[in-house]
Amino acid sequence: MQPLKTTGHSEKVRHTPQARSIREVVFGVNDGLVSITGLVVGVSASHMGSHQILVAAIAAVVAASVAMGLGQYLSTVAQNEYFLAERSREMREVHEIPQEEVAEVESIYRAQGFSHDQVEMLTRHITADKDRWVDFMMKEELGIVLDSMDNPWTSALIMTLAVIAGSLPPVLPFVIDTNTTTALTWAIVLASVAAFSLGVLKSIVGRTSWIKGGLQFFFVTAIAIIIGIAAGHGLGALLT
Template sequence: MHEVAHSPHTHGPHIEGHFESTEVVRDIVIGLSDGLTVPFALAAGLSGAVASSHIVVLAGLAEIAAGSIAMGLGGYLAARGDAEHYVSERHREEREIIERTRDEEEEIYEIFEQYSVSRASAEPVLAALKQNPTAWVDFMMRFELGLEEPAANRAHRSALTIAISYIAGGLIPLLPYMLVADNLTALKLSVVITLLALAIFGALKGKLVGTGWLRSALQTVLIGGAAAAVAYTLANLLNTHSR
């Protein structure tokens, strides 16, 4: 039996803790951030012009419905565009490794040169890739063009994720108007819970992507608060001049 000698500096296997920002996370961020900000600004703006919480709720729900559809459609078209672009570029690469083999070989060497790998060291890799055209195309798509193959049904899932996230975010600033009859009180409650939700959302986003939870929280709160303040001020001014 052989014993494995361990260095005194060995602390077990190294596990890297990188966060991979998936498309789903990106869609949730897009939907929630817009869902929290736009209906919040609309409700605050209407509060400066009308005295009825009922009108604010109806307008807010209409905006959430329209906004979720528009945002979901935008996500669907963007994902479809990414998928179509990937397929188009892949077909082009498949043609080029046959019709312009020498150029593609040189591009392989250029890619490795970016990582300080000599031509002599890259030759075995190129020879192996040439034996497997599919792998060669995969390599070029990833390292030359920086493109990853989109997941199946990506467009539909993106649309649904963004739309649901928008609705979930949009309902938060409207809750006080649904529960409280007094418009001014509802506005104050809406400001508090929405800014709190923006802060929590921003902190979680910053922690996930590694940009710093405090900075991200402050940034999100400032953007959402500024949008609502501008909308409320403009509505108040327009309402005053129209009287």
């Protein structure tokens, strides 16, 4: 008998929780880095003092981290509710139209390359227990593994900490140095280095070109800096 095969789809499902965590970290850090860098540069260009810039930046960090964390919590809750609703639907179909569900199990095994006898044996095994049957259909037909559902509070915490971490490079210089010009220079340098490093990290995890990944994140941050400078000068001109 040939060994049970694992489809590329189920392989993707197994790695989904880790992929989501990586996505949350990258998204959160990048959001904090880009948004706070743009804000710091913008308010600096409007000729605010170092203390005012720091207060504005901290307020923005708090607002952004709370908003992103709560948004992540709500989206995770919605996702989990969808998963559970799909399981209820599959369980109902197993009870109401078992013949069609058995045919679907057989077609899945045939697609994986099993012989006719193996398909019959595996189908009997799966369909002998309705919970196992439903879990199989959830994974193979819908790509959902209930054991991999995220904890909403954990996801929210990860997102919140990621946003705060991304906000540190453009904010810390204003904590350390009260000279606005010096602090702004260091904020831009640190934000640029952090953006490039984040892109490299993302590329290493995704096994893509680290140079391309680093430059992508660097240019996004550079755009935020340019827009921040333009907005800051415009705001400064309007207020004077």
